[in-house]
Structure formats: C-alpha cells, structure tokens
Amino acid sequence: MxxxxxxxxxxxxxxxxxxxxxxxxxxxxxxxxxxxxxxxxxxxxxxxxxxxxxxxxxxxxxxxxxxxxxxxxxxxxxxxxxxxxxxxxxxxxxxxxxxxxxxxxxxxxxxxxxxxxxxxxxxxxxxxxxxxxxxxxxxxxxxxxxxxxxxxxxxxKVLADVGLLGMPNAGKSTFITAVSNARPKVADYPFTTLHPNLGVVRVAPEQSFVVADIPGLIEGASEGAGLGHQFLRHLQRTGLLLHIIDVAPFDDSVDPVAQAMAIAEELRKYDEALYEKPRWLVLNKIDMLDAAARKAIRQKMVDGLQWQGPVYEISALAREGCEALIRDIYAHLRAAKAPTEEEIAERFDPRFDR
The missing domain is CATH 2.70.210.12 (GTP1/OBG domain)
Known part of the structure; x- marks a missing residue:
C-alpha cells in the first residue's frame, strides 16, 4: 500500500x-x-x-x-x-x-x-x-x-520511541531489520527507503520500544533536496535519535565527519526542538575494519564533532554490538519516562487529592 x-x-x-x-x-x-x-x-x-x-x-x-x-x-x-x-x-x-x-x-x-x-x-x-x-x-x-x-x-506523524538518522546507504534499513520485526527494502544504492518504516524491538518479554526509519538525508534536505525533508516530521515525537554513520564508505573521498555535521545542521534548520533531542552516535559497518582502524575512526569522529554523548560501534549486517545498544536504549527510554521526585511527592501529597 x-x-x-x-x-x-x-x-x-x-x-x-x-x-x-x-x-x-x-x-x-x-x-x-x-x-x-x-x-x-x-x-x-x-x-x-x-x-x-x-x-x-x-x-x-x-x-x-x-x-x-x-x-x-x-x-x-x-x-x-x-x-x-x-x-x-x-x-x-x-x-x-x-x-x-x-x-x-x-x-x-x-x-x-x-x-x-x-x-x-x-x-x-x-x-x-x-x-x-x-x-x-x-x-x-x-x-x-x-x-x-x-x-x-x-x-x-508516526508514534515512535526512537528515530534513525543518517545519509543514504548508512545502513539504517539493515539495522532496523536486524533488531526489529520490520522488513524494509535493503539494496546497495541510495534512497532505497522511500517512506518511513516502523519496527517493534523486543528487548525481553513485556519490554519493547518502537523504532522509526526515514529516508536518508543529504545536505540541503531542509530546503527540499532529496527525500528525507518530507519525512522529518515523523521524528518529532521520538524520545531519542540514533545518528547512524557509515564508517567504511565505498568512496575514499567521503568524510564521515563532514557528513555527520551536515546532517546535524539540516536538523537544526528544520526544527530547533528536533535538533535539541537526545542523540546518540552509532558507527556502523565496523565488520569491514580491523581493530586499529575502528579505534582511529572512533577517535576521529569524537574529535571532529566534539562529541560529548554516547558512541556505539555496531555491524548491523553481522548484528555485532546491536544487543548491547538496544538494551541501553530501553534503559534510557525507561528512565526518561520515570516520574520525577516532584511528581512522586505530588502523587502522595494529600493536598492534591482529587
């Protein structure tokens, strides 16, 4: 449909x-x-x-x-x-x-x-x-x-807990296929994903969350370039954004740091509130690098972006590192939904009885 x-x-x-x-x-x-x-x-x-x-x-x-x-x-x-x-x-x-x-x-x-x-x-x-x-x-x-x-x-605007960001062919569809029940089209050319896909991730019995995958973004998306700008609204209700980066691009001239900075800038131009959402860095396709190269690209990304948040290394195709990532995501979402001390005090304060 x-x-x-x-x-x-x-x-x-x-x-x-x-x-x-x-x-x-x-x-x-x-x-x-x-x-x-x-x-x-x-x-x-x-x-x-x-x-x-x-x-x-x-x-x-x-x-x-x-x-x-x-x-x-x-x-x-x-x-x-x-x-x-x-x-x-x-x-x-x-x-x-x-x-x-x-x-x-x-x-x-x-x-x-x-x-x-x-x-x-x-x-x-x-x-x-x-x-x-x-x-x-x-x-x-x-x-x-x-x-x-x-x-x-x-x-x-789809209701999802986690949204996936990234350039075309970053591996977002492969990731959502690996961790959820979604089965989007996966191919080796850009803009394989033409519309948002939702997947339910089962962490344990009665423990799950929903992931939204949107078409890949390119520089200029907020002005209408590419496809992703049409679907950025679907990330506005998410509680966490996963910025998936291809650390082993086929073209050696591609700079993953520059691409990540371009995506972040497109988010800021489209919606400041979306830009301010919690965002985690996910380095994908690490199975194509040796241990030394993994360490070097991780340090390059952290230094180049001046990144202060969490960084994860995964291979969506080999499903390496995915389990630890989804467990941390669930813990983060659960903590974000937990009531604050003020809400708990209000709940048991007789002055607020209704």
Whole structure:
C-alpha cells in the first residue's frame, strides 16, 4: 500500500431538520391545537484513531465527507429523527489542522480515541414548541441550523520511541531489520527507503520500544533536496535519535565527519526542538575494519564533532554490538519516562487529592 502522510479534505456536518407547523385534524376533535414536531439534529462528523491504519491514502482520493441531515418535523406530534453521524478513521498520531489558518484543531495520539470534528446543526422548532396558555394556535416554526463545514489538513506523524538518522546507504534499513520485526527494502544504492518504516524491538518479554526509519538525508534536505525533508516530521515525537554513520564508505573521498555535521545542521534548520533531542552516535559497518582502524575512526569522529554523548560501534549486517545498544536504549527510554521526585511527592501529597 502506498504510504501517504498528508491529505486535504472537506468535511460537512448534517444540517438540522426544519420544524413543522401543523394542526390536529381529527373527526369529533374540535380545536385540535398545534401538533407540528421539531426537526432532528444533523449528523456530527467524528474522527477516530485506528491502530490498524498506518497511512492516509483513503483521504487522498476521497476529498469530501458529509454526514446526513436531520429529518424534518411532522404533524401528529412527530419529531424528526437525528441524522446519522459520520466517523472518519485515521492512523494513530494524526494531526488535524485548519487548512486556511493552519491552526491545529486536534491530535489523535491514543488508539481508539474519538473526537468530534464538525457539529451537526440543531433542528428547528415546530409550532407545538410555541403552544402556551395565551397562544393556543401558534403558526410560527423555525428552520434547521446548518451544520459546520470545514476545510482541514490531515498530517500523520508516526508514534515512535526512537528515530534513525543518517545519509543514504548508512545502513539504517539493515539495522532496523536486524533488531526489529520490520522488513524494509535493503539494496546497495541510495534512497532505497522511500517512506518511513516502523519496527517493534523486543528487548525481553513485556519490554519493547518502537523504532522509526526515514529516508536518508543529504545536505540541503531542509530546503527540499532529496527525500528525507518530507519525512522529518515523523521524528518529532521520538524520545531519542540514533545518528547512524557509515564508517567504511565505498568512496575514499567521503568524510564521515563532514557528513555527520551536515546532517546535524539540516536538523537544526528544520526544527530547533528536533535538533535539541537526545542523540546518540552509532558507527556502523565496523565488520569491514580491523581493530586499529575502528579505534582511529572512533577517535576521529569524537574529535571532529566534539562529541560529548554516547558512541556505539555496531555491524548491523553481522548484528555485532546491536544487543548491547538496544538494551541501553530501553534503559534510557525507561528512565526518561520515570516520574520525577516532584511528581512522586505530588502523587502522595494529600493536598492534591482529587
């Protein structure tokens, strides 16, 4: 299935039904009085996060979505039925914003979360509604209110704990294949990965995290070069970034330090908050180097980048060093999610009982 992470659609809630002006006409019932019922409410448009979806392709071609209008009121005290609601199912992690103002309307981050996007119009009042002791034969009625109409942008940001960064052919797809259940395409040419891939990494029973692999970045990505700039949004919800670097490139003229600095600069240009996320350096393809060369390239990377964070040496193809890396990742994610001392104190402070 084609991966689509952005779509523009029109949604229209149902209009309310009109009220009815009617009088009771029945044999032997003189002065039957008003019996026109109210119109029914128009249908609402809901959106629901569906864990079984991972793309917005259904909305790429179906651009307009309308709920049913309410039924008109009728005589004999009959009220109109409410219009059927419409529920749009979207992937978990979808952001919905106004297409004209770019204002974010809602984010659906929890599986099964259901929220109203457009409200149906209220039904109009029938003349039965206006009956009183001083107004025995009301003839007024009201029309139904129109439902909300919106032009919205749907934008998918995948929910992952760890994001993979790197140049094309750095070995990101091989790494996610080695440590998770994902099976992306792996080949010996650039831009093999054309859309984000998600993989669940099992550390132990009931211990896992999700990794996101996006297409490789090149210099100028933040201005539109290459493919990765289209998918950098999918790293904005991650808690940790793994910067994977090919330490044994086929072309001897390639400088891994310069490439790493270029990727970091593209992150900074795209989103300062993304640039500030915790980032670990992962030196890949070490199986192609001897011990002395490994030590030399590691020192070159640390000195050239003035790196202060963690550095790991792995071979994704041979799965060397991967197990230790994923265990450290899980420990880091678990520590980041642990409650602070202030949160623990607040949790047990009787003043905060609700």
């Amino acid at each position: 084609k991966f689509v992470d952005e779509a523009y659609i029109e949604v229209a809630a149902g209009d309310g039904g009109n009220g009815c002006a009617s009088f009771r006409h029945e044999k032997y019932k003189e002065f039957g009085g008003p019996d026109g019922g109210d119109g029914g409410r128009g249908g609402h448009v809901y959106v629901m996060a569906d864990v079984n979806l991972n793309t917005l392709i259904d909305f790429r071609y179906a651009r307009r979505h309308e709920a049913k209008r309410g039924q008109h009121g009728m005589g004999s005290d009959m009220y109109g039925a409410a219009g059927d609601d419409l529920t749009l199912r979207v992937p978990v992690g979808t952001v919905i914003s106004d297409a004209e103002t770019s204002e974010v309307l809602m984010e659906l981050l929890t599986p099964g979360e259901k929220r109203i996007l457009a409200k149906g119009g209220d039904g109009g009042f029938g003349n039965l509604h206006y009956k009183s002791s001083t107004n025995r034969a009301p003839r007024q009625k009201t029309m139904g209110k129109p439902g909300q109409r919106l032009s919205v942008k749907l934008e998918l």
